Amino acid sequence: MCVAEKVEKIFGIKAENELNFRRALTHTSCTKEKGLPYEECYERLEYLGDAVLKLTVSKILFDKYPDYAEGQLSKIRSIVVSDNTLSKIAIKIGLNNLIISSVHEKKQGVNRLESVTACAFEAVLGAYYLDEKLEELYPVLKTWFEDYIEDVDKNFERFNAKAILQEYTQGKTKETPVYEHVGAVGADHNKTFSVKVYYQNVLVGEGVGKSKKDAEQHAAYMACKKLGAIANEG
16 A cells, blocks of 8 residues: 555545645655655645644634634634644654654654654655645544644643743743753653753743653643732632
8 A cells, every 4th residue: 555545544535646745744854864855755745734723723712712812812812723633634644654764763762752753744744735735635624623723722822831921920020930951861762851941940840751842831721820829710
């Protein structure tokens, strides 16, 4: 089964151009290992797919929340189209298993790295756009993203805690919080990061996450609750 057929099986949308879909799933380590030209990796298609994703998610949000202002929609979208969300979806649907990488990177688990899986997901969207399948992507992405969109909408403070914390501290003393990356445990492709956040040299929150950004958001969320920047549950 060729790459396009494997993608088609996941998305349920006919994938026409085998070369584009192979490129969309080819990691830079593979092109370097085989001495292939730059355009054979996913980076150019990722650039195109990023625009496709933002447009499609914008339309989903526009339809789902007819009463929300532009600012609210933009804030939700910025979180929903993050690498963290895209990686989760790519792994959930098994797209990560189609990533073509060098032998070494494959052994290191590159096909589960957040940045790589997110890029591959966007690149596939770019390949579908070149196939003129934008309209067919809408219902598929709506199904995959809906739960994440609703989670962000209902728990926006948790997802946007870093911005909330910074606004709160600057409003109080014009000082910004300081994040300390404590360390990470686990294999290269499955690390858990730990972060502490300080305000006025006082530890105000700690957090863990599957990426440094996740850990920072978690630490910021704990700090926000401790400082009263957001309400505590219950």
